Amino acid sequence: MVSSTMEEGLIYNIKLSSIGPGNVTAPYSIFEPENMDLAMKLHYLRCIYYFGSKAFEGLTALVIKEPMFTWLNQFPVPCGRLRRSDPGRPYIKCNDCGVRFIEAKCDKTLEEWLEMKDDSHEKALVSGQIIGPELSFSPLVLIQLTKFQCGGTAVGLSWAHVLGDAFSAAEFMNQLGKTVADNGPGRPIALAQSLKSVSPNNQPRVVEDPLSIRRVGPVGDNWIKVSECNMNTFSFNISGTQLSHLQSKLSRNGAEFSPFEALSAVIWQCIAKIRGRGSSQKVATICEKSRKNEIEGTLSNSLNLSVVKADFPIEEATPSELATLLKTRALDEQKKINEIMDKEQGLSDFIVYGANLTFVNVEEGSFYEFEYRGQKPVSFSLRIDGVGEEGAILVLPGDKNVCTGRKVTAILPENKIEVFKDELKREGLLA
Amino acid sequence: MASQIPHIVAFLFTTIIISFIIQTSPEQILQLWNSMQFTSLQILCFSFFIVYTLTVFLMKRPRTVYLVDFALFKTPQSMRVSFAGFMEHARLVLPTQPKSVHFQMRILERSGLGETTCLPPAIHYIPPTPNMALAREEAELVIFSCMDSLFQKTGIQPKDIDILILNCSLFSPTPSLTAMVVNKYKMRSNIKSFNLSGMGCSAGLISLDLANDLLQQHSSSNAVVISTEILTPNCYMGKERAMLLPNCLFRMGGAAILLSNRSSDRSRAKYRLSHVVRTHKGADDKSYRCVSQEEDSEGNVGIMLNIDLMRIAGESLKSNITTLGPLVLPASEQLRFVISLIRRKLFNPKIKPYIPDFKQAFDHFCIHAGGRAVIDELQKSLNLTAEQVEASRMTLHRFGNTSSSSLWYELSYIENKGRMKKGDRVWQIAFGSGFKCNSAVWKCNRTIKKPSDGAWADCIDKYPVYIPEIVKL
Numbered sequence: 001m002v003s004s005t006m007e008e009g010l011i012y013n014i015k016l017s018s019i020g021p022g023n024v025t026a027p028y029s030i031f032e033p034e035n036m037d038l039a040m041k042l043h044y045l046r047c048i049y050y051f052g053s054k055a056f057e058g059l060t061a062l063v064i065k066e067p068m069f070t071w072l073n074q075f076p077v078p079c080g081r082l083r084r085s086d087p088g089r090p091y092i093k094c095n096d097c098g099v100r101f102i103e104a105k106c107d108k109t110l111e112e113w114l115e116m117k118d119d120s121h122e123k124a125l126v127s128g129q130i131i132g133p134e135l136s137f138s139p140l141v142l143i144q145l146t147k148f149q150c151g152g153t154a155v156g157l158s159w160a161h162v163l164g165d166a167f168s169a170a171e172f173m174n175q176l177g178k179t180v181a182d183n184g185p186g187r188p189i190a191l192a193q194s195l196k197s198v199s200p201n202n203q204p205r206v207v208e209d210p211l212s213i214r215r216v217g218p219v220g221d222n223w224i225k226v227s228e229c230n231m232n233t234f235s236f237n238i239s240g241t242q243l244s245h246l247q248s249k250l251s252r253n254g255a256e257f258s259p260f261e262a263l264s265a266v267i268w269q270c271i272a273k274i275r276g277r278g279s280s281q282k283v284a285t286i287c288e289k290s291r292k293n294e295i296e297g298t299l300s301n302s303l304n305l306s307v308v309k310a311d312f313p314i315e316e317a318t319p320s321e322l323a324t325l326l327k328t329r330a331l332d333e334q335k336k337i338n339e340i341m342d343k344e345q346g347l348s349d350f351i352v353y354g355a356n357l358t359f360v361n362v363e364e365g366s367f368y369e370f371e372y373r374g375q376k377p378v379s380f381s382l383r384i385d386g387v388g389e390e391g392a393i394l395v396l397p398g399d400k401n402v403c404t405g406r407k408v409t410a411i412l413p414e415n416k417i418e419v420f421k422d423e424l425k426r427e428g429l430l431a
Numbered sequence: 432m433a434s435q436i437p438h439i440v441a442f443l444f445t446t447i448i449i450s451f452i453i454q455t456s457p458e459q460i461l462q463l464w465n466s467m468q469f470t471s472l473q474i475l476c477f478s479f480f481i482v483y484t485l486t487v488f489l490m491k492r493p494r495t496v497y498l499v500d501f502a503l504f505k506t507p508q509s510m511r512v513s514f515a516g517f518m519e520h521a522r523l524v525l526p527t528q529p530k531s532v533h534f535q536m537r538i539l540e541r542s543g544l545g546e547t548t549c550l551p552p553a554i555h556y557i558p559p560t561p562n563m564a565l566a567r568e569e570a571e572l573v574i575f576s577c578m579d580s581l582f583q584k585t586g587i588q589p590k591d592i593d594i595l596i597l598n599c600s601l602f603s604p605t606p607s608l609t610a611m612v613v614n615k616y617k618m619r620s621n622i623k624s625f626n627l628s629g630m631g632c633s634a635g636l637i638s639l640d641l642a643n644d645l646l647q648q649h650s651s652s653n654a655v656v657i658s659t660e661i662l663t664p665n666c667y668m669g670k671e672r673a674m675l676l677p678n679c680l681f682r683m684g685g686a687a688i689l690l691s692n693r694s695s696d697r698s699r700a701k702y703r704l705s706h707v708v709r710t711h712k713g714a715d716d717k718s719y720r721c722v723s724q725e726e727d728s729e730g731n732v733g734i735m736l737n738i739d740l741m742r743i744a745g746e747s748l749k750s751n752i753t754t755l756g757p758l759v760l761p762a763s764e765q766l767r768f769v770i771s772l773i774r775r776k777l778f779n780p781k782i783k784p785y786i787p788d789f790k791q792a793f794d795h796f797c798i799h800a801g802g803r804a805v806i807d808e809l810q811k812s813l814n815l816t817a818e819q820v821e822a823s824r825m826t827l828h829r830f831g832n833t834s835s836s837s838l839w840y841e842l843s844y845i846e847n848k849g850r851m852k853k854g855d856r857v858w859q860i861a862f863g864s865g866f867k868c869n870s871a872v873w874k875c876n877r878t879i880k881k882p883s884d885g886a887w888a889d890c891i892d893k894y895p896v897y898i899p900e901i902v903k904l
Binding site: 015016017018019020022023024061062065066068069070081095096097098137 | 507509513520545
């Protein structure tokens with residue numbers, strides 16, 4: 001729900017309803033989240049797709065909602081609600097409860113909105129609701145449609161990370177575009193699994209907590225980590241030329257770095273500098289799209305999680321050294337995470353983003369492929385809620401105007417944002 | 432009137448005439464004729480008298496009213512209400528009233544409704560946003576959809592409609608809903624339109640009765656009857672349990688029926704109307720107050736259902752079948768009933784009353800799907816089998832309580848199952864506020880093929896379903 005009074009002033013005429021699958025899902029269908037899903041459960045993706053006036057022109061709420069029922073026939077899991085099995089492991093009951101649908105209006109035009117400097121106003125366009133205090137009555141997905149004065153529309157997707165990663169969320173929305181265009185593929189979803197009881201792991205092996213995740217003290221049914229400081233978001237665009245300039249600056253001995261590696265290296269150093277000497281930020285987590293061949297279009301948490309550990313102070317290293325580190329010495333954490341989750345039977349609570357400084361590579365995310373009535377989004381932004389204090393850096397595909405460039409979103413404690421901006425300016429990444 | 436002369440009397444009379452003719456030879460008849468010595472004037476007067484009597488007899492004979500065809504509102508998937516969704520919304524709308532929310536859940540679990548019933552868009556909002564504009568939208572959606580379907584099925588043109596009757600109990604705007612229909616379809620200026628409001632769930636048969644009376648008056652005419660209930664303005668927003676019950680049971684639905692007394696429609700008509708029997712128990716105070724629309728202590732308007740409802744429904748049913756019985760029951764059943772009555776009155780009042788076996792009078796039963804309790808009660812008191820109440824139970828499951836149109840969804844179910852054969856007799860029975868119990872009896876005019884489209888077409892194969900006593904949510 002929109003809670004801050006500042007955000008409340010930006011939008012008005014808020015109406016809540018629900019949308020769900022048009023067909024009845026087979027009774028007693030359930031979905032059991034896997035270990036990776038439960039490791040990510042305290043995080044929420046908040047995506048905003050900005051569309052020009054042509055996309056939703058002349059459409060009433062009723063007309064917009066109708067194809068959504070057909071769309072959600074393919075996705076009974078996001079329409080379900082969480083329950084706990086006897087030992088306490090969460091699962092999703094596919095009871096067609098639905099996705100929350102929020103309609104709102106905004107007095108500004110789309111242009112005016114996109115020009116606003118402070119990122120926190122974006123909180124008004126997407127629901128900040130978390131799962132809890134009652135699991136069985138908490139929607140997993142909330143979609144907000146905000147109409148601007150000029151006819152432009154913002155589609156805000158609030159997505160519980162337990163359902164899947166950012167690539168899955170993108171696929172979820174892209175399917176809506178396809179359904180509206182009548183191109184719905186009607187893929188069969190194999191999901192009805194019978195409930196199996198989770199038996200305790202018989203190996204009493206001592207398993208260390210993986211570096212990439214951090215245990216947080218039991219949150220019960222309120223799925224959010226209580227943080228000591230407020231996390232804020234700051235985004236900036238990098239043009240294609242700036243990017244290639246950066247890449248060439250960093251490359252040495254013929255080693256080429258990808259845009260993600262180059263940006264991550266530079267930003268890692270900036271953040272290390274603002275944190276000051278001697279702080280223990282020698283570990284960073286990298287989240288990337290899995291290279292495994294997964295079934296096309298299923299929702300899952302299949303990010304490649306790896307850590308890099310530097311044995312030298314970050315603020316004194318050159319960006320090239322950091323980039324090399326990121327490229328070559330990342331240790332895969334998948335197995336360790338699986339082991340710890342198995343051992344704990346999914347009952348403990350962890351955070352991933354922000355356990356260490358986390359670099360999330362979503363530059364290949366298909367966010368700009370969400371076409372509504374032939375119109376692609378003019379802009380896209382992604383925030384993550386529930387990030388730990390170490391912060392997270394998201395590398396997104398560039399806006400329509402900077403399509404060879406990237407958009408970088410930094411989620412940091414609010415008292416570090418201004419100094420971070422200064423550092424970026426010093427590095428020449430920010431005008 | 433002629434149809435009310437018991438067959439047995441006509442039979443006796445005919446027997447007497449024939450036996451007289453047989454006994455007398457042609458010469459005796461001729462002799463009798465000559466001896467009477469009628470003058471030509473007397474013969475002329477006598478002939479005129481015969482012709483006059485015959486004409487009066489033929490003209491006063493009731494016209495046969497045919498049901499040509501009917502169309503149902505096909506509920507859109509985008510207005511579907513799942514149990515889980517309903518409960519979540521109920522919690523969000525009444526966050527401070529957990530007892531009322533829990534009550535609604537218990538009702539829903541035992542209601543006999545399924546997961547495919549529909550509510551109008553206004554009621555899907557948290558909190559619901561009933562307003563006049565949205566109510567009109569719902570009315571247009573349901574009524575126009577039924578009418579378009581009816582035109583397509585029957586081939587009738589809007590300009591050919593002579594009589595238009597619409598019943599919608601709880602939404603009565605100005606201009607009326609009938610005026611809305613006349614306007615939309617550009618009907619004739621001399622159309623006879625009637626808009627019945629406030630008459631409850633049995634109003635569908637009241638409209639039918641009115642159409643029947645009008646078609647007796649006007650020769651070679653047709654009538655369209657539209658039965659629906661517009662839910663948007665009637666969502667109860669308070670916490671009184673007796674008034675929350677309708678929220679759990681009432682759902683969107685509508686039907687449009689084409690009736691005709693034209694002989695040209697005889698071959699294509701599906702049914703012919705045999706009887707309509709209306710019983711009104713409003714004279715009794717308890718019956719009158721049994722279902723009433725009121726404001727609760729906080730000013731929220733809702734429909735209050737009294738705890739006596741089932742008992743009053745049972746009594747009104749008894750009244751109705753007391754009138755209906757002699758019209759439809761075979762002589763043997765009537766005799767048994769009369770004998771049982773005499774025995775109870777004269778000898779031993781403690782003898783159980785004989786319940787006539789209505790299964791002998793009818794082949795199909797359409798009991799208004801008011802709720803599971805109503806159907807259970809009627810099944811018990813009329814001694815009906817599970818198959819005979821199947822249409823009612825499955826309609827309640829698939830569509831919920833759609834008020835006056837539920838009888839038509841039930842009839843359509845029977846047709847879709849391929850069970851309707853020529854000569855089958857159907858009994859439609861509905862209860863409503865007042866307290867009223869109305870019955871209509873139809874005779875199937877031609878064996879009806881399973882329709883390929885319509886409200887049931889995409890799901891009929893899933894039915895009948897087993898409906899558990901309590902659905903665990």
